Amino acid sequence: MFSKNNLLFASLVVLVVGCQGMPSEKPPVHPNQNMDNQERFGSQDANPFFADNRSDRLPVEGTVARGQLAVDMQYHQGINDDGSFVGTIPAAVSREMVQRGKIRYDIYCQPCHGGTGDGDGIVIGYGYVPPPSFYEDRIREMPDGEIYSSIYNGVRSMPSYRHQIPVEDRWAIVAYIRALQRSRNATEEDLRQLGLTPESVALKSGTQSSSTSAATP
Secondary structure (H helix, E strand, O other): OOOHHHHHHHHHHHHHHOOOOOOOOOOOOOOOOOOOOOOOOOOOOEOOOOOOOEOOOOOOOOOOOOOOOOOOHHHHOOEOOOOOEOOOOOOOOOHHHHHHHHHHHHHHOHHHHOOOOOOOOHHHHHOOOOOOOOOOHHHHOOOHHHHHHHHHHOEOOEOOOOOOOOHHHHHHHHHHHHHHHHHHOOOHHHHHHOOOOHHHHHHHHHHHHHHHHHHOO
């Protein structure tokens, strides 16, 4: 059995071993170095190995981060090789894509452009200049790539959203804007694809108008 003196001595040894002489987050005893302590240069240290004495090196010229190789100008910038805007969305447009576009539109575009694209978003009430309506002939006839470029680069008082909205979502928003435009300018062919006729749509619209008028006191 340990005597009181032996126990006291052992306690003092443990206490001394645990002292480093300064505050530290590292353990006082580090039996497994695991390459924790090695000769190296910090990012801001002078390094005589290089001619400019810099430890923090620039990437090799032409280096591209993984996932950032945007070589397809039509898809990533909305322009052709000659600098003109692409005419149509360079991706397969699906119902899911349009639905995704609506979600992103409601987040990033609705505050200024309004829920239906009329340019009557909530910020207009705070003195901001109203954006144009998506239903103007100028915008309806605009190439898809030009609308994409407005999101990517910004235009006039509209800032760029390239950092907030990824490429696929930009095109999804373009698809949704086109869907909004077609909803007010549908052709007979558009209606036939939906199994409708101009007469049935007009009749339905008239019925809804009558119901609204009757309900108004």
